[in-house]
Amino acid sequence: MDNLNKYFSQDKKGGIVWIKENTFFGFSDIVTWAGKGKLPFEKAAGKIDLVLTGPHSSAAIPMELKPFILENFTQRMQFDYSDVSTDAVAQRWAEIDEHVVYIRNPHSRLVFDQNRAPVENPEEQLRLIFKQVALKKAGQEASFSGIDSIRPVTFADHPVLKQPKNDAEWKHLIAIITTVAKKGSLAYASTRDKILETIFEKKCRLLHEIDLRAVNAMELHGACCLNVQCIHDTMNAKAFPDGAVSDKKPAENCLPKIATLSNRGDHNGEIRPDSSGGQLDHINLLTCTGHDLRTLKRAFQLSFGIQEKVLSDHLRLNFPYYGAWEVQKLGQVLKFMESHGQIAHGSGQGILSIKTGAYQSEFLREMLMGKINTKKIQTPGKTWPEPDTEHVDYLAQRFKKTYDILRCWNFNLAMP
16 A cells, blocks of 8 residues: 555664655655556546645655754654654545545655745754744743744654754755755655646546536536645644653644544634734635535535534534645635636537635544554554554545545535
């Protein structure tokens, strides 16, 4: 299932997982679709209605960075500081659903986090965040917001990167990060953008030529839709220094039992206007409509068989996360594409339109990993368990069913 293993190495059990030196990642290394290896992506693209993006789905660190990584950093800490639990499920979903493609960032978020805005001066920003780390360590208030495109500590504040001692070391570190980024994380971004362009182009051609007398409803609905799901995970606990991921977060920071779905809106998926009466900030433009986000929530509810009275315990909208940089960017890209997606049908009798939307799905890591693997990482240790393949397949089938429901009902489910 994972074609990247050939690029990875590990010094010892529980040690850091490295990407071998001078590794370049190409299209086939980081993209998964149904029939891959037999069906070229260009031929599969027209049927795809869902693009899964995984900006944090790998924890692997390029070997070139080894001189700057703390010696006591473990695989447990490394993988906890990622959304790696999304990876196996997203890959499997794309394998079993011909309407889905998955793009995985092969690098740890240490290498220019692809869910953060691009930074013009990485050294300046990293120096600033190290100052914030020092303040926090001294017990003072500190924030990493807006400056953590390269983040030297985990979300449990365990150090990852060594702070350079002099200007020469600073120059060396930034040069390494910039160089390895071109081999992986930046390749992820350019591949993602190219895939969206390719799918949209193929959909336009497909809608012009589609035989409306022969196509079924699900196929037509899928042909007229292009969604992006930026897929993440979060655990409702942080890691203790001994590696046990069991330091429970405050209730207000916890995810529901399945996921939070986010479009930059409110708890109903609608716009959050500026409370002072100012114009809506561009980062709070909806990345998909509130109706579409509620419809998605409804489809998840049906596919997982969740009763209405406990729905909010399992699925929420825009809480505790609104959706970060990648979904903001892709939401704007897709809106522009949609404005050009008015296609004259070849019969000359009408126009078919492509509807787009982007959203962030923040899945509860405990749900993605399953009970057995969750229990393993809740105890002290240095290792990270292999994915539970049976559980992964179960979830992938549920997610596919979610989108089959949406396709059946033209992405327009009535909410109770």
